[in-house]
Amino acid sequence: xxxxxxxxxxxxxxxxxxxxxxxxxxxxxxxxxxxxxxxxxxxxxxxxxxxxxxxxxxxxxxxxxxxxxxxxxxxxxxxxxxxxxxxxxxxxxxxxxxxxxxxxxxxxxxxxxxxxxxxxxxxxxxxxxxxxxxxxxxxxxxxxxxxxxxxxxxxxxxxxxxxxxxxxxxxxxxxxxxxxxxxxxxxxxxxxxxxxxxxxxxx
Amino acid sequence: xxxxxxxxxxxxxxxxxxxxxxxxxxxxxxxxxxxxxxxxxxxxxxxxxxxxxxxxxxxxxxxxxxxxxxxxxxxxxxxxxxxxxxxxxxxxxxxxxxxxxxxxxxxxxxxxxxxxxxxxxxxxxxxxxxxxxxxxxxxxx
Numbered sequence: 564x565x566x567x568x569x570x571x572x573x574x575x576x577x578x579x580x581x582x583x584x585x586x587x588x589x590x591x592x593x594x595x596x597x598x599x600x601x602x603x604x605x606x607x608x609x610x611x612x613x614x615x616x617x618x619x620x621x622x623x624x625x626x627x628x629x630x631x632x633x634x635x636x637x638x639x640x641x642x643x644x645x646x647x648x649x650x651x652x653x654x655x656x657x658x659x660x661x662x663x664x665x666x667x668x669x670x671x672x673x674x675x676x677x678x679x680x681x682x683x684x685x686x687x688x689x690x691x692x693x694x695x696x697x698x699x700x701x702x703x704x705x706x707x708x709x710x711x712x713x714x715x716x717x718x719x720x721x722x723x724x725x726x727x728x729x730x731x732x733x734x735x736x737x738x739x740x741x742x743x744x745x746x747x748x749x750x751x752x753x754x755x756x757x758x759x760x761x762x763x764x765x766x
Numbered sequence: 767x768x769x770x771x772x773x774x775x776x777x778x779x780x781x782x783x784x785x786x787x788x789x790x791x792x793x794x795x796x797x798x799x800x801x802x803x804x805x806x807x808x809x810x811x812x813x814x815x816x817x818x819x820x821x822x823x824x825x826x827x828x829x830x831x832x833x834x835x836x837x838x839x840x841x842x843x844x845x846x847x848x849x850x851x852x853x854x855x856x857x858x859x860x861x862x863x864x865x866x867x868x869x870x871x872x873x874x875x876x877x878x879x880x881x882x883x884x885x886x887x888x889x890x891x892x893x894x895x896x897x898x899x900x901x902x903x904x905x906x907x
Contacts, residue, residue, distance in 0.1 A: 668794025698797045699827060728799055728821050728830055729783075731790070738794075747794040755801065757785040761857050762829055 624655075632741065633665035634714050638686075640677070651681040658688060662714060668747040669697035670716070670738065672707065684711045692718070694736075696749055700726035702736060715739060722751065729759030769893055771877070773870065774812060774843025776889030781810045783830075783857060787819070797823065807833060807855065812843040812886055814853060814862070824858075832856050839864065841884070847871045848882065848891070860886040868893075874902030 625639035640655035658677040662670045675690025686709045694702040694716070704722040709715070716738035723732050734753025741747035788803025799821040807814040816835035824831045832854055839853040841862065851866025862884045869878040870891060880895025 664794060666795050670794070696792070696794060698792050698794060698799075700792065726792075727823050727827050728790075728792075729785075733790070741794075746796070748791045749794055750789055750791040752789050755785070755787045755790045757787075757790070759783040759785070759830055759857070761780045761783060761860075 630665075630712060630714055634741075635661075635663040636711075636714065637661040649682075653679045653681075655679065660686075660709070664714075664741060664747045666741055666746060667697075668741075671695045672709070672716075674707065679711075685709065686711060694718075696726075698726070698749070700724050700749065704736065724751065729757045731755055731757035769897060770890050771870075771872070771893075772889055773846050773848070773872075773884050773891035774886065774889050776887065777810045780860075783833075784808045785819070785833075797827065799823075805835065807835070809886070812841065812862075814839060814841045814855065816840070816853070830857050843884075843886075845873070846891075848884070850882070862886065876900045 621643045623639070623641065624643045625637065627635070627637040629635050638655075638658065638660045640659070641657035643653055643655045646652035646654060655677045656675070658672075658674050660672040662672070664670075672688065672692065672694050674688035674692040676688070678687040679685075680687070688707040688709070689705065692704050692707045694700075694704075694707070696702070702718070702722050702724040704718040705720050706718065708717050708719070716736075718736040721732060721734060722736045724730070724736075731751065733751035733755045735751075737750045737752055739745075739748045739750065785801060785805065785807050787801035787805040790799060790801050792799040801819040801821070802817065805816050805819045807819065814835060816839040817837040818835070820834040820836070821830055822832040822834065823829070834852065834854050836852045839850050841848045841853065841864070848864060848868065848870045850864035850868040852864070854863045854865075855861075856863070863881065864884065865881045867878070868880065868882045869876055870882065877893065877897065877899045879893040879897040882894070883892040884890075885892070
């Protein structure tokens with residue numbers, strides 16, 4: 564008899580103890596779990612937030628426009644920062660520009676960085692500048708300026724170009740924006756040295 | 767077909783064509799290109815100089831078909847020299863067609879005609895039209 568009483572007492576206690584233990588384990592899921600701070604997970608450190616706010620940095624902007632002659636311009640950049648000293652000036656990083664001339668020519672330009680100066684109406688591109696023209700030339704130079712109103716493009720320093728006419732180096736380059744109705748000309752200036760490899764003659 | 771004579775050295779290897787000029791302008795609308803200002807074209811031992819040279823591209827715009835020199839052309843190849851108003855250098859066929867008051871100078875002799883076709887590969891010049899030869903008889907010092 565006594566042995567059976569001990570058994571029922573143990574089972575009685577277990578009937579109370581086990582559910583309490585289950586409740587305790589379950590509560591750790593909610594009460595004791597790590598609190599997730601939503602603000603902590605944003606990719607900006609506090610100092611960068613202040614920095615961005617102070618510099619008003621814009622990421623992946625693009626702007627497009629047209630000249631009065633009807634040429635279309637599209638400029639995009641990885642990052643643009645206004646010049647705190649002079650609001651008319653903007654610095655852009657990793658810049659790409661696409662120009663469609665009204666009379667049919669086209670040109671694509673890329674550069675590591677560019678200074679856009681609203682006042683002077685000019686963009687000053689530098690750093691591994693590459694110009695690809697609709698007529699098949701690929702031109703590399705260190706610096707390029709683009710007049711934002713007439714779209715006249717000037718490379719003041721040495722340029723290297725490859726195209727159907729061969730590979731050439733020149734002292735400078737200029738794209739006349741076709742003002743005054745004449746055709747848009749890409750002019751290599753200050754001495755041109757070109758080498759053309761004739762295609763192997765089949766005969 | 768007028769007389770033909772040897773001109774320059776025969777050389778049919780496809781040597782690169784080198785062009786020096788003050789400037790090269792490429793028309794972005796129709797794609798024509800023109801060298802201007804002291805244009806000098808050199809291939810092998812052939813040297814052509816002219817004030818203006820127009821570039822004619824191949825059909826598929828992949829290379830140069832012809833170089834049209836104008837405004838007074840001088841060609842020197844080896845010992846021989848030739849002058850004319852214009853010259854059309856077909857780069858692929860390695861042939862230069864000179865036209866307009868063509869004169870060829872070979873040593874003491876000068877030969878003038880309306881049109882001359884110089885074949886760079888075979889080193890021959892084929893004269894056409896009215897041909898006049900001035901032979902320098904003995905050298906009178």
